[in-house]
Structures are given as C-alpha cells and as structure tokens.
Amino acid sequence: MVTPTDSEPEGTRPPPARRRPGGRTARIRTQVLDAVRAELGEHGYDGLTMDAVAARSGVHRTTVYRRWGDVGGLLADVLDAASDDDWQPPDTGSLEGDLAALNQEIQTAMAAQPPIMAALIAASFRSEKAADAQQRLWEDRYARCEIVVSRAVRRGDIPPRTDARRLLIAATAPLYHQLVLLRTPHDPQLPGHAARTAVLAAAAGAFAEPEPPSADDT
Amino acid sequence: MVTPTDSEPEGTRPPPARRRPGGRTARIRTQVLDAVRAELGEHGYDGLTMDAVAARSGVHRTTVYRRWGDVGGLLADVLDAASDDDWQPPDTGSLEGDLAALNQEIQTAMAAQPPIMAALIAASFRSEKAADAQQRLWEDRYARCEIVVSRAVRRGDIPPRTDARRLLIAATAPLYHQLVLLRTPHDPQLPGHAARTAVLAAAAGAFAEPEPPSADDT
Structure with a gap:
C-alpha cells in the first residue's frame, strides 16, 4: 500500500525534438x-x-x-x-475479499526487506516533516480505498450510509497496531481475521451514520 | 492504562526497628x-x-x-x-461499557500533559530495550484485560470460546492507530465507537475459536 517506487518514470531515450520542462x-x-x-x-x-x-x-x-x-x-x-502513483485498492468482488487483500498488502510491505515502509514509519517519530508527509500518504491511501466501501454498499452487502473511513480504519488498525507497535510474531491469519471482523461489524451497523434529519422519505 | 507512577510507595516514616531489605x-x-x-x-x-x-x-x-x-x-x-501496580480494567457491568471505559483511559493517557505515554511509545522506535519493555507492558495490560471478555462470556453477551486477545486488540487498535500513527484530531466519540464495533463483531462470532475436536458433546 505504501512502498514507494519512482514517481516519474523516464523513457530510455530522451524525446528527440522538444525538451520536457522539468x-x-x-x-x-x-x-x-x-x-x-x-x-x-x-x-x-x-x-x-x-x-x-x-x-x-x-x-x-x-x-x-x-x-x-x-x-x-x-x-x-x-x-x-x-502518492504519485496509480495504486488502486483490490477489487475481488466482495468487501471481505477486498479488505483481506488490502491487509495482505500492508502485511507484506511491513515485512519487506529492506524494511523501507517500517523505517519510514519509525522516522515519522523523529521528524515532524516526515510525520506530516506520512499522514498525507495515509490520507491519500484511505481516500482511494473508500471505493471498496461504496462498491459494498451498492452490492447491498452493508447498510447504506456506512462511514467508509471508520470501516477502513477498523479493518486495517489491527494490522498496524500488531505490526508496528505490539510487534507480534508473524501471523498469516491476521489480514483475513481483521477483514472479517470489520465486515461483521459493518453488517451489524457499527459504522452506520445516523439518518439525516430530512422529511422526504419515511 | 499505561501512565506509570511510583511502583514502590514508601511510608512517610521509616519503620522503627527492622530495616526493610532493599x-x-x-x-x-x-x-x-x-x-x-x-x-x-x-x-x-x-x-x-x-x-x-x-x-x-x-x-x-x-x-x-x-x-x-x-x-x-x-x-x-x-x-x-x-507493571508493578494493581491496575485492573474497568468493570461497568457490560462489555461495551468496559471497553469504552478502557479506550477512554487510553485516549486520556495519550493526551496527557506532559505526554509521558506518547514519549515512551516514540522512544520505543529509538531503543530496542525500550521497545522490548513497551511490549512487556502491553502484554501485561492485555493479559489483565482478559477478565473483561470472560465476564462477558459468563453473562452470555458473546459466544463461548471467544478469543479474548483478538477481541481486545480489535477494540483498542483503532485508538492506537489514530492517536499514535494517523495523529487524527481529537475525537470524543472514538473510544465508544471502537468499543461498540468490537462488541458487534464479537456478538456476530468474529472472534470465536473453532470447536475443539472432542466427542463428549454433540
């Protein structure tokens, strides 16, 4: 979800006539x-x-x-x-599948060698600039993931007016808590468990926003 | 849940006759x-x-x-x-109440001034010794909290064979993720929301362990 690669791929040959600005x-x-x-x-x-x-x-x-x-x-x-990439969240056909695949990406990135993502998170405790940028990156990723929730609402898997951000944080927080803070041993079931927990809670209305005070429907 | 105070309170007057060893x-x-x-x-x-x-x-x-x-x-x-204290988790009479009160303690401790708990967590990214001790402390706290889950099972609020640790991590992880990593603005609803989410998931069987392969009950 985070591991950064080059943001501006350059062609192997420079463009012949006009020079690209920048x-x-x-x-x-x-x-x-x-x-x-x-x-x-x-x-x-x-x-x-x-x-x-x-x-x-x-x-x-x-x-x-x-x-x-x-x-x-x-x-x-x-x-x-x-953030300058075209990353999109998984689209597996089910909310639980999407969240499990997303969590799998997080777990894989956190375990990667060299541990770039883990080192960047650790660095955010050392540098305010890095902390601000880490927050911007998470904001970008969570915003892109909201489509996972809206697809599930459209399929009728979870209630309309589900708060996408709260659902996404609930689904991913156990990963970050265990991998970054608790540093628990690798658990291959963690991505799926956390996804399933969030889906069951969502289906039970845990992330449903209150009805707006409107009069146009009963 | 974590903010440490003195572990060995000493009487204001020394004991008159024998000296306490240590x-x-x-x-x-x-x-x-x-x-x-x-x-x-x-x-x-x-x-x-x-x-x-x-x-x-x-x-x-x-x-x-x-x-x-x-x-x-x-x-x-x-x-x-x-860890050398007699801290016990809240006992409010309901699982959701206990978890919400626990989350409130975490949120209050993380927002305390001076920010001892936040500084200790940050320090665990700088020192392996501190990181190991931080893990021991979390392990101690989660172990003490397991009674919250067993009380709820006894009351019949959640299924028997609920995995206490997974439930407790699901209930508290959004707090740590948002307060420590995402650094989202203060949200007074966060402790209650995270508690309610975990309870709904638990009631739906999210943390139920599989039945043991025994033959003594149908």
Whole structure:
C-alpha cells in the first residue's frame, strides 16, 4: 500500500525534438529519492545523512541541501512521491475479499526487506516533516480505498450510509497496531481475521451514520 | 492504562526497628525513575540524558550509569515499573461499557500533559530495550484485560470460546492507530465507537475459536 517506487518514470531515450520542462529536475529527484530509500533500507534513520545520499545519488551535495534542506525533507519527499502513483485498492468482488487483500498488502510491505515502509514509519517519530508527509500518504491511501466501501454498499452487502473511513480504519488498525507497535510474531491469519471482523461489524451497523434529519422519505 | 507512577510507595516514616531489605535501593529507583519521567515529559527522548537524570534525581551519576547503563535502560525500567501496580480494567457491568471505559483511559493517557505515554511509545522506535519493555507492558495490560471478555462470556453477551486477545486488540487498535500513527484530531466519540464495533463483531462470532475436536458433546 505504501512502498514507494519512482514517481516519474523516464523513457530510455530522451524525446528527440522538444525538451520536457522539468526533465532534469525530475531526473535529479528520482536519483536522490532512490538513494534515500536505499540508504534508509540499509542503515535506517540513524544512518541516513545528507552527504551519504548525495554521494550515492551522484547529485552534488549543494543541490541536495538546497532542494531538500535536511534529512526530514528527504524523507517527506519520499513519502510524498509515493502518492504519485496509480495504486488502486483490490477489487475481488466482495468487501471481505477486498479488505483481506488490502491487509495482505500492508502485511507484506511491513515485512519487506529492506524494511523501507517500517523505517519510514519509525522516522515519522523523529521528524515532524516526515510525520506530516506520512499522514498525507495515509490520507491519500484511505481516500482511494473508500471505493471498496461504496462498491459494498451498492452490492447491498452493508447498510447504506456506512462511514467508509471508520470501516477502513477498523479493518486495517489491527494490522498496524500488531505490526508496528505490539510487534507480534508473524501471523498469516491476521489480514483475513481483521477483514472479517470489520465486515461483521459493518453488517451489524457499527459504522452506520445516523439518518439525516430530512422529511422526504419515511 | 499505561501512565506509570511510583511502583514502590514508601511510608512517610521509616519503620522503627527492622530495616526493610532493599529500602535504599528502592528509594534510589523511585528517585531516578521520577526524574526520567519528568525529563522525558519536558524534553522528549532527544533531551533525555543520563547526566540530566542523575542531576535531577540527586543520585550520583556513577550509580545511575552502573545500574541502568544507558538511556534505553532507564526507559525500559520506567516501562517495567509501570507493571508493578494493581491496575485492573474497568468493570461497568457490560462489555461495551468496559471497553469504552478502557479506550477512554487510553485516549486520556495519550493526551496527557506532559505526554509521558506518547514519549515512551516514540522512544520505543529509538531503543530496542525500550521497545522490548513497551511490549512487556502491553502484554501485561492485555493479559489483565482478559477478565473483561470472560465476564462477558459468563453473562452470555458473546459466544463461548471467544478469543479474548483478538477481541481486545480489535477494540483498542483503532485508538492506537489514530492517536499514535494517523495523529487524527481529537475525537470524543472514538473510544465508544471502537468499543461498540468490537462488541458487534464479537456478538456476530468474529472472534470465536473453532470447536475443539472432542466427542463428549454433540
């Protein structure tokens, strides 16, 4: 759900006639953010320095300092770049299937080696800039996932006026709580269990918003 | 649920005749851990140093270094000391009431000033010793909360063979996810909503363990 890849893929050959505005800027950003991810994956936050990122990226350190300011700025840009993709939530045909697949993505990303996602979350406790960017990324992901809930409402699986955000947080929170905070041992059933719990609660009306005070239907 | 206070209350007058073994050791621990909490609340992890703790506690720095080793050791001991209490989960007469009251405790502790609990959780991303101690504390708290679930089973509110730990994690995870990771604005309905969601899911069998393969009942 989060693991960031390059946001601006560049063609292998430059366009022949007109130069893309920002082409060099975008290329530098790609090089630098790739280096941040690699350094973070290898050394974690404590080993991440502006100079190591500059050296690894091949971009002049003056440019790195001028454009990103500090390590927090680099991390924030990695997180912001992760939203520049076309990620969509799973579409399996059922709410429980979609949520289980989503949770599986989260569990897989959190267990990935190198642990980029885990390192980014940990870094958000060190840098306000990274924390703000991490929140923006989660906001982006939860917003994109709302379609999972509206599809379930349309299918009649859960009540109309279900609060999509509360349902999505209930479905995913046990993953984050256990993987990030409690650090429980790997449990292959966790994604499915958390999905099923949220679906049963949703079907029982746990996330139903109160009826609006209107008079046009009984 | 977590905010630690002194673990070894000492009488205002020393016992007249026999000396309690470990009395001085316990007193030094109280002084040092009080100083850790105060420094952590005021300055966070980054401002926490062995020397500042020694100075504030009035305990010789050699003693602090010898007994706690480093800042991670101090934090781990604060977290371990938090388990040396007689905390019991709320007993309101209903599962939803108990879980809502528990969640309210968590929300209040996370919003407390100075933010000791939030700082300890953040510190667990910096120090392995603190992370291990934080896990021990959570394990202690979840274990103590299991009685909330067994009372509900006895009352017939939820199915027998409900997995207490999974229910408790489902009930509390949205609090931790929103307060620690997503850092969403304060929502007074959050404790109750998360409690109600877990209860509805539990009543629908979300946390029911499979029947054991026995032959003594149909």
